[in-house]
Amino acid sequence: NAGVMQNPRHLVRRRGQEARLRCSPMKGHSHVYWYRQLPEEGLKFMVYLQKENIIDESGMPKERFSAEFPKEGPSILRIQQVVRGDSAAYFCASSQSPGTGVQPQHFGDGTRLSIL
Amino acid sequence: SQQGEEDPQALSIQEGENATMNCSYKTSINNLQWYRQNSGRGLVHLILIRSNEREKHSGRLRVTLDTSKKSSSLLITASRAADTASYFCATEPGGTYKYIFGTGTRLKVLA
Numbered sequence: 001n002a003g004v005m006q007n008p009r010h011l012v013r014r015r016g017q018e019a020r021l022r023c024s025p026m027k028g029h030s031h032v033y034w035y036r037q038l039p040e041e042g043l044k045f046m047v048y049l050q051k052e053n054i055i056d057e058s059g060m061p062k063e064r065f066s067a068e069f070p071k072e073g074p075s076i077l078r079i080q081q082v083v084r085g086d087s088a089a090y091f092c093a094s095s096q097s098p099g100t101g102v103q104p105q106h107f108g109d110g111t112r113l114s115i116l
Numbered sequence: 117s118q119q120g121e122e123d124p125q126a127l128s129i130q131e132g133e134n135a136t137m138n139c140s141y142k143t144s145i146n147n148l149q150w151y152r153q154n155s156g157r158g159l160v161h162l163i164l165i166r167s168n169e170r171e172k173h174s175g176r177l178r179v180t181l182d183t184s185k186k187s188s189s190l191l192i193t194a195s196r197a198a199d200t201a202s203y204f205c206a207t208e209p210g211g212t213y214k215y216i217f218g219t220g221t222r223l224k225v226l227a
Contacts, residue, residue, distance in 0.1 A: 006158075031213075035217075042204055042218050043159070048213055093159075093215075095213075105161075107158040107161075109156075109158040110157075
């Protein structure tokens with residue numbers, strides 16, 4: 001499967017625990033984006049990363065959320081001390097170029113995070 | 117209304133009928149894209165239309181763009197049960213990489 005791979009597909013955490021969401025971009029893509037989707041809503045931009053660099057994290061909550069895209073390995077979205085409001089579907093997308101639109105962003109199937 | 121707002125929110129039609137969804141946005145854009153999302157899945161890219169284009173076709177899909185009205189429409193002709201999904205428009209205000217999605221149109225095609 002050459003598409004964007006996200007894991008796990010479903011993640012259950014208790015309040016106060018940490019959640020780690022992984023995303024492997026499509027082969028040849030070096031730009032990764034994370035979005036959050038609440039039920040019955042559209043996707044909301046969180047962060048844009050290139051290898052080893054955070055380009056724009058303006059959509060990320062200031063606390064408890066962080067993201068990285070190391071030189072080797074998948075991109076990670078980390079949520080510390082989760083709260084019930086963090087329950088959502090988190091989608092990763094990747095592209096060849098920085099979102100010029102000529103190369104659209106390709107999305108993974110998401111991680112559905114549930115907080116007990 | 118927010119950037120990239122679709123209407124109707126929900127649409128139910130019979131197989132074989134055409135389905136039309138609309139999207140309105142606020143700021144200037146370089147392009148507009150339509151995506152489909154099946155239940156529990158990620159988004160699948162359907163079609164991209166640039167700001168200097170007025171209409172674009174792809175198979176049973178027809179997209180129009182009116183930049184003066186800041187609106188776009190997606191027409192699915194001869195709908196099939198497999199077209200049942202949510203459809204989102206996405207814009208890139210100012211040509212940034214930040215896609216802004218609307219709340220989507222939930223289409224149900226009845227067999």
